Amino acid sequence: MKGKGDSGTQALDRALDLFEQVLRDRGRTPLARLAARLEIPVSTAHRLVAAFERRHLIARGARGHYLAGMGLADLAPDRRLVLIQASRPLLRRLARQEKRTAHLGILEADMVTYLVKEAGGGTKLFTRELMQLEAYCTGIGKVLLAGLEPAARERYLAGGPFVRLTATTMTDPAELRASLAEIACAGHAVDDAEMAEGLHCLAVPLHDGQGRVTAAISLTGEASPATEDARRALLDALEATAQAIESRLYG
Amino acid sequence: MKGKGDSGTQALDRALDLFEQVLRDRGRTPLARLAARLEIPVSTAHRLVAAFERRHLIARGARGHYLAGMGLADLAPDRRLVLIQASRPLLRRLARQEKRTAHLGILEADMVTYLVKEAGGGTKLFTRELMQLEAYCTGIGKVLLAGLEPAARERYLAGGPFVRLTATTMTDPAELRASLAEIACAGHAVDDAEMAEGLHCLAVPLHDGQGRVTAAISLTGEASPATEDARRALLDALEATAQAIESRLYG
DNA sequence: TTTCATTCTCTCATAATGTGAGCAAATGAA
DNA sequence: TTCATTTGCTCACATTATGAGAGAATGAAA
Known part of the structure; x- marks a missing residue:
């Protein structure tokens, strides 16, 4: 359908799209809006963010706002x-x-x-x-x-x-x-x-x-x-x- | 089955498990071994790594060796x-x-x-x-x-x-x-x-x-x-x- | 306090999706 | 060259993600 280079990782791709959005946004935009931008239903967005949050790849800011988690620091590339x-x-x-x-x-x-x-x-x-x-x-x-x-x-x-x-x-x-x-x-x-x-x-x-x-x-x-x-x-x-x-x- | 806190993100969780392994390993262990450690079939491991590679979250080292991609630097938390x-x-x-x-x-x-x-x-x-x-x-x-x-x-x-x-x-x-x-x-x-x-x-x-x-x-x-x-x-x-x-x- | 607008969590029926074995090609070292 | 590994790809199958919806929780404003 999409004809892109992806194959068999649509779920992961969507999750990483959201992940990158959240990180780049640095807590400015509420999750609901970010999700809308990517055409991801809020329900799904919450499920995905929770998965990243469990690993401390994303942290919670004010209500509705999320940002980079401290776990990322450990993974930072040399x-x-x-x-x-x-x-x-x-x-x-x-x-x-x-x-x-x-x-x-x-x-x-x-x-x-x-x-x-x-x-x-x-x-x-x-x-x-x-x-x-x-x-x-x-x-x-x-x-x-x-x-x-x-x-x-x-x-x-x-x-x-x-x-x-x-x-x-x-x-x-x-x-x-x-x-x-x-x-x-x-x-x-x-x-x-x-x-x-x-x-x-x-x-x-x-x-x-x-x-x-x-x-x-x-x-x-x-x-x-x-x-x-x-x-x-x-x-x-x-x-x-x-x-x-x-x-x-x-x- | 697992009874853990995850729900509805098993695919994502597995992908992130592998991601973290690859990053932590810093290119020492070939992908096949890392995958085995996580009980992920090679076939699947390659598919997942390719998805991260597309986003420059993982980069290719020597044959079989992968490491943190430069894309991570942009996402590093302040x-x-x-x-x-x-x-x-x-x-x-x-x-x-x-x-x-x-x-x-x-x-x-x-x-x-x-x-x-x-x-x-x-x-x-x-x-x-x-x-x-x-x-x-x-x-x-x-x-x-x-x-x-x-x-x-x-x-x-x-x-x-x-x-x-x-x-x-x-x-x-x-x-x-x-x-x-x-x-x-x-x-x-x-x-x-x-x-x-x-x-x-x-x-x-x-x-x-x-x-x-x-x-x-x-x-x-x-x-x-x-x-x-x-x-x-x-x-x-x-x-x-x-x-x-x-x-x-x-x- | 009492709204009021959002965010958040959970469930569930549905089908869309990831899965992984297996094969063949490519690669690099001996 | 040979050989062991890695890599990319396909395909049939069922495991899995999906997303609407409803209700609870939250925080700001009146």
């Missing part, structure tokens, strides 16, 4: 953990396929934290999971910086100094600012031995439901791709994986 | 708001019944924040909702301090100075420490014009599911109860209300 577990299988596949090392990193206190490392080829890389590196000289770091709010980005740029690590490391804030703008526009970053000699890296951002950059993934190898076509193929695979992870996490 | 809305109707009733002013407060940065004020009698009190007061000289404040971990309590006591506001204000840390110990033991605090002349106040704590003190409620009037029996009745009513609020929020 964003880092979810990010790690949801992305790892996809990064592993990508790394093996491209015979390079895949990373996922997030920005924490102006540093990049590597949450996932999946080695695909023989490359021996010094990175470890949970290791922190400077942001300005890594592909993932630059993508994350490029995704910051302008104010936060400027604060970072003012926070220097940016120590030279290789011949290609960017140490001038102005140069870095221009580079970040370009990265934000292009949607990906290149790290050509800026962090360590002989390391080439390609990185793209991960967005949350509202389009904010929350993490980034990268592919690292000992040499740049031989041809422009090879580079393009690498980027495509990386972006496809980014898409896949985003879709696992959000819509 | 603890202050829940506390306010769940307690207000009960405090209002209490205030009217006892013809005194009822407050609910929490400890924030060593100060008491009054989240709820319900005036029952004619008493004109200077307090406002969201107003912050010193903790050492109010009933609610003393109950909250008494409920702190010993280390945190000592830190507070070392943080003085404790300014004298009335003739009965406690200004000596040692005296205050002894008083708090007594309060923790008795389960309630008395404020006899320690904050302002002519204000008598009785306060009791609110506990979360693990028994930690998270908030406190009080009844304030312009005079002490005339008799010991009256004082006892007041305390009983206050404790009954505390119980009722706790049961709304937790188990």
Whole structure:
């Protein structure tokens, strides 16, 4: 009848519809009105709310008003953990396929934290999971910086100094600012031995439901791709994986 | 058959059982095992998980592993708001019944924040909702301090100075420490014009599911109860209300 | 106090719904 | 490759949710 993706869970779907309504409303609208909005009879709405209330997923406010229950706090997701577990299988596949090392990193206190490392080829890389590196000289770091709010980005740029690590490391804030703008526009970053000699890296951002950059993934190898076509193929695979992870996490 | 408190929501209950299992497990156990633990056939478990996954309440990790979805973050409860809305109707009733002013407060940065004020009698009190007061000289404040971990309590006591506001204000840390110990033991605090002349106040704590003190409620009037029996009745009513609020929020 | 409008709980006959075995395809590790 | 698991799907069946209705409870306003 509905032709939607649901099948055999109409009751659960209706219950969760109401659940989400109640939580989002934050106790402003009486249950009867919320139920009407979803075309759920009051009688049924009460039965459903009671079921959630038993588990402390919903709490009672003033007469007719309900809100999020404290039980939800216990179930709240650890964003880092979810990010790690949801992305790892996809990064592993990508790394093996491209015979390079895949990373996922997030920005924490102006540093990049590597949450996932999946080695695909023989490359021996010094990175470890949970290791922190400077942001300005890594592909993932630059993508994350490029995704910051302008104010936060400027604060970072003012926070220097940016120590030279290789011949290609960017140490001038102005140069870095221009580079970040370009990265934000292009949607990906290149790290050509800026962090360590002989390391080439390609990185793209991960967005949350509202389009904010929350993490980034990268592919690292000992040499740049031989041809422009090879580079393009690498980027495509990386972006496809980014898409896949985003879709696992959000819509 | 089961004789439990559920009625007409067996499908929903089973689905939420699985939901909670998945979330608590944090991706350690494959779905098949979790399902087995709840005596849910794999076939059914997949159908249910898919329903939650559609709403991003559950996300996919490695093959067979599922975890909390990012959608939960949006629905996370604002603890202050829940506390306010769940307690207000009960405090209002209490205030009217006892013809005194009822407050609910929490400890924030060593100060008491009054989240709820319900005036029952004619008493004109200077307090406002969201107003912050010193903790050492109010009933609610003393109950909250008494409920702190010993280390945190000592830190507070070392943080003085404790300014004298009335003739009965406690200004000596040692005296205050002894008083708090007594309060923790008795389960309630008395404020006899320690904050302002002519204000008598009785306060009791609110506990979360693990028994930690998270908030406190009080009844304030312009005079002490005339008799010991009256004082006892007041305390009983206050404790009954505390119980009722706790049961709304937790188990 | 006495309205009065809602909310809330319960029951019950009905049919709409979830159920779960079983099969086949997909997946990932060895 | 092989093998064990996971995953998605279908379908016949009866367990299950459903929602109207009535009465009790509640809280605000007069």
